[in-house]
Every structure is written in structure tokens, then in C-alpha cells.
Amino acid sequence: MKYPNQTDGVYSIHAAGSKKKTFVLWREVVMAYAAPAIMAGIGGLVITDRGLQIGALTTIGGASALMALMIGLLLGSRVGHIRWVxxxxxxxxxxxxxxxxxxxxxxxxxxxxxxxxxxxxxxHLAWVDRVWIDFPLSGFIASTIVTWRWRLAVTTNFSSKRRREK
Incomplete structure (x- = not known):
């Protein structure tokens, strides 16, 4: 019996109007940069913290985007095909x-x-002190969101393939 690969079709782009959820890496990376940068920027404006405003566009958004890219590439590689994943x-x-x-x-x-x-x-540069909070927190949030959305796409595509095979 041939077992279908659950990640087949996850990274492909489907026609407009398709009900399938797909995982598109460039969208994930853009959102991983924009969402925390906007939220931290708003927080910096509210509490009038210039360092947070600058960090939002640099260390917070940049670290999130980089982590989303790395996790997305990792999940798209052989790691995403490992049975336990x-x-x-x-x-x-x-x-x-x-x-x-x-x-x-x-x-x-x-x-x-x-x-x-x-x-x-x-x-002593002030932004270097920020990286101790920004990098691990950005890595945690970006990894959580990207992995969550990737698993939803894999589960949705696998479920729809099973229905078609029956």
C-alpha cells in the first residue's frame, strides 16, 4: 500500500477561489516582519519609548522575519516529511x-x-541590550505561528487527499 505524503501540495499555489489552505513562505515571512513591527511600534508610540520604536523596525521585525524564513525552509525540507513532525x-x-x-x-x-x-x-551600544529580549521572543512567536499555520495546511491538504482517494 502506498502512503500519501502529507506535505505534497502544501507549498503549491492554487487557483483563486480554491478552498484548500496553502502555506506560502513569502507571505509568512512578510507577516512575521510586519505584525510584530507594527505592534511594537504602536507600543513604542504609546509609551513614548524611542528605543522600542526603532527596535520594532530592526531587531523585533527583522528577527521575526528571519526566524519565520528559517523555520519555513526547515519545514519545507526533509524535516517536514519526518513521521513525528x-x-x-x-x-x-x-x-x-x-x-x-x-x-x-x-x-x-x-x-x-x-x-x-x-x-x-x-x-556600548544601547540596541545590543535589546537583543536579549527581542531575539528569543521574536524566535518564539515566529516559530509558533509559522509551525501552527504549516501544520494546519498539512492537515487540511492531507484530509482533502484522503477524501478524494475514497
Missing amino acids: IGAPHFVVVGVFALAGSSFGLYAAWLTSVLIEIMIPSN
């Missing part, structure tokens, strides 16, 4: 990828602060 409960998969995203964000914050300290040893 497809077969495990939705919350387990999202939780594992959210933990991985925040861990990578923490590692990126450490690496950024170390490299900046090596390159500019005597100058």
Missing part, C-alpha cells in the same frame, strides 16, 4: 519548534553581543 499532536510539534526558535534566538543574541563587543570593545 506530521504524526505528532499539533501542540507537541508547535511546542518543540517554539522552544527551538526561542533557543536559536537566545543563541543569536549571545552571538550578536559577543561579536559587537569584539568589533567595538569600548563602545
Whole structure:
């Protein structure tokens, strides 16, 4: 018996009016940048924090977009075809990828602060302190949302394929 691959068709673009949910990586990356940047920018305006306003467009939005791109590419590769990623409960998969995203964000914050300290040893830049919060939080949120939407697309496409085969 041939088992259908649950990720087939997830990354394809369907005709307008199609009821299938698809996962389109460039849309996810754009939204991963725009949504946190807008929300953090509004927060910076409300509390009149210039650092938060600038961070919204740079470290917050940029880290979210980068993490969404990395997770989307990872899920589109062989990792998305691994049995436990497809077969495990939705919350387990999202939780594992959210933990991985925040861990990578923490590692990126450490690496950024170390490299900046090596390159500019005597100058303390204010935005470097922000990366310790911005990178892990952006990694967590972007990984959670991208993985959640990817799993919905995989589940929806797999369910519709099963109905067609019967």
C-alpha cells in the first residue's frame, strides 16, 4: 500500500477561489516582519519609548522575519516529511519548534553581543541590550505561528487527499 505524503501540495499555489489552505513562505515571512513591527511600534508610540520604536523596525521585525524564513525552509525540507513532525499532536510539534526558535534566538543574541563587543570593545551600544529580549521572543512567536499555520495546511491538504482517494 502506498502512503500519501502529507506535505505534497502544501507549498503549491492554487487557483483563486480554491478552498484548500496553502502555506506560502513569502507571505509568512512578510507577516512575521510586519505584525510584530507594527505592534511594537504602536507600543513604542504609546509609551513614548524611542528605543522600542526603532527596535520594532530592526531587531523585533527583522528577527521575526528571519526566524519565520528559517523555520519555513526547515519545514519545507526533509524535516517536514519526518513521521513525528506530521504524526505528532499539533501542540507537541508547535511546542518543540517554539522552544527551538526561542533557543536559536537566545543563541543569536549571545552571538550578536559577543561579536559587537569584539568589533567595538569600548563602545556600548544601547540596541545590543535589546537583543536579549527581542531575539528569543521574536524566535518564539515566529516559530509558533509559522509551525501552527504549516501544520494546519498539512492537515487540511492531507484530509482533502484522503477524501478524494475514497
